[in-house]
Amino acid sequence: MHLFVKKKLSFSYKVLKKIVREMSYWLHSYACYINGRQVWNTVKHNTNEVVSDRLLKEHKQLWRPLSKVVPSVFIKAYVGLTGVKSKDFIPENIYYTIVEPILNNPIASAGYEDKAQIDWFHNDEYLPVIYLRNIHGVYYDKNRNELAKPILSFEEADNGKIIVKPSIDSQGGRNIFIFSFKDNEWKTRKGDVLTIKFLEQHFKQNFIVQEYVEQHPFFRQFNESSVNTLRVMTYRSVKDNKMHVLHAVLRVGKDGNEIDNQSLGGYACGIQSNGVLRAFVADKYGATKQTLAKGTINLSEVGKVYMIEEVKEVARKLAKCHFHSRILGFDLCVDKNSRVKLIEVNNMDIGMELTQHLVGPLFREFTNEVIDYCKERFKTFKYQIV
Numbered sequence: 205m206h207l208f209v210k211k212k213l214s215f216s217y218k219v220l221k222k223i224v225r226e227m228s229y230w231l232h233s234y235a236c237y238i239n240g241r242q243v244w245n246t247v248k249h250n251t252n253e254v255v256s257d258r259l260l261k262e263h264k265q266l267w268r269p270l271s272k273v274v275p276s277v278f279i280k281a282y283v284g285l286t287g288v289k290s291k292d293f294i295p296e297n298i299y300y301t302i303v304e305p306i307l308n309n310p311i312a313s314a315g316y317e318d319k320a321q322i323d324w325f326h327n328d329e330y331l332p333v334i335y336l337r338n339i340h341g342v343y344y345d346k347n348r349n350e351l352a353k354p355i356l357s358f359e360e361a362d363n364g365k366i367i368v369k370p371s372i373d374s375q376g377g378r379n380i381f382i383f384s385f386k387d388n389e390w391k392t393r394k395g396d397v398l399t400i401k402f403l404e405q406h407f408k409q410n411f412i413v414q415e416y417v418e419q420h421p422f423f424r425q426f427n428e429s430s431v432n433t434l435r436v437m438t439y440r441s442v443k444d445n446k447m448h449v450l451h452a453v454l455r456v457g458k459d460g461n462e463i464d465n466q467s468l469g470g471y472a473c474g475i476q477s478n479g480v481l482r483a484f485v486a487d488k489y490g491a492t493k494q495t496l497a498k499g500t501i502n503l504s505e506v507g508k509v510y511m512i513e514e515v516k517e518v519a520r521k522l523a524k525c526h527f528h529s530r531i532l533g534f535d536l537c538v539d540k541n542s543r544v545k546l547i548e549v550n551n552m553d554i555g556m557e558l559t560q561h562l563v564g565p566l567f568r569e570f571t572n573e574v575i576d577y578c579k580e581r582f583k584t585f586k587y588q589i590v
Contacts, residue, residue: 205246215223215258216265225586227494231302232301233297233301236295236296236300236301237275237277237297239276240275240296241275241277243277243281243487243490243557243561244277244280244281244284244490246490247280247281247284247285248280248491250491251329253283253284253289255276255279255280255283259279259283259289259291260276260279262275262291263276263293265291266291266575267294267298267575269579269582270302270578271295271297273296273297274295276559278293278576279295282561282565284564285490285492285562286474286560286561286564288564288565290565292565292567292571293566294556294560294565294566294567296556296557299566300553302582303531303574303578303584304556305577306577306578306585307529307531307574307577308529308530308531308551308552309528312528313529313551316528316549317372317549317550317551318339318371318410318549319371319372320338320344320371320410322334322546322548322549323348324348325525325526326546330518330545330546331546332415332416332417332567333346333360333414333415334346335360335361335366335412335414336351336412337357337411337412338354338403338407338409338410338411338412339371339409339410340410346428349448352480354400356399356400356413358390360415361385361416363418364385365383365384365416366383366390366398366414366415366416367380367382367383367413367414367415368383368398368403368411368413368414369381369411369414370411371411371412372410380461380462380463381406393462395561398413403456412466412545417431417537417545417547419537419538420511420538420539422510422538423510425501426454426456426466426501427456427458427459427461427496427497429457429459429461429462430456430457430458430461430464430470431457431464431537431547432454432455432456432457433455433464433535433536433537433547434453434454434475434509434512434515434536434537434538435438435451435455435533435534435535435555435558435559436449436451436452436516436519436533436534436536437449437451437532437533437554437559438450438520438523438531438532439531439532439567440523441531441570441573442573442574443573447479447520447523447524448520449516449519449520450559450570451474451559451563451564451566451568452475452509452512453474453475453558453560453562453563454472454481454509455471455472455495455535456470456471456485456535457469458471458490459497459516465542466487466558467473467488469487470487471487471493472485472561473485473503474559474561474562475563476563477508478508479486479512479589480509481503481506481507481508482503484503484553485503487561510538511538511542513539518536518544518546519534519536522534522546522549526549528551529551531551531556532550532551532554533554533555533556534546534548534550535548535549535550558579
């Protein structure tokens, strides 16, 4: 009798888990659709680009093997913004729920996303100094030595600034603080004082205190108050395992903001294959404009992005360390001494729409090989519970 009940409970658990996975998939897909529709509702009033019925049909035929749901709002928004008429644009719902979880091992990815251990995986040459880190409630210094008592002393911060942020789940620039040294204290613009109590109240655990990067004048011109980063997407081919840089995008903070994320009002500008900036920026909702820095910077006149080839090469080099992930989004910047610095690595829920809104199809000429690879593994694929 006991064995019978145990088997029944085990069966019920498996059924319930399958139902939860299916529900999670549909809810995630719907959330992607809502976001795409919001962008398209903005774009359609400001574009002359038309997506033909033939292109819509080809787009659905290409992606339908991975999902019965292939919303047209995504390709309409992508074409409307970029002017690139291609069936290869991957719908966001298919990317987030199927393609990324197949290309990147979700279990391993979570560990690699920990910013407190980023210098354990990558060469210090490309990293801002981490003065203090909290990992699962335990404090460590810049040399990764465990601390019995954390010390808030940052003499090396010669620019008078430090940055404090969560080391896990900091997407969208949430809960990031920049402190400046004033009146013998580290303070934010709002007047918050840096103390251990402040850190533990705001983060509980899993956070870092890091060097603030003084950006190169080329990037500072777009907005002086934020460190304006380059999002570089890399792809490890499923055919030959070679590493490729897919696209790069410049991210610029909103005037006066200290963080460059679009979710906080920032803008992004596509970078063409020749390294030249496109002539417009877009916000999170697809609204565009042709100037930055309160109208003083005309994007059509900027030209090639400073050190863009060096930045791409660093991304390609760093990507080789991530054996569990085939698609990655690197946030990099160039400091005042023309050194490339890695801010963070994104290997889960990577904001791929940023690239497709501003440059073109995410996987470029590798689109078909990615689809074929995912089709082969789709039968044994289990939807993630999110």
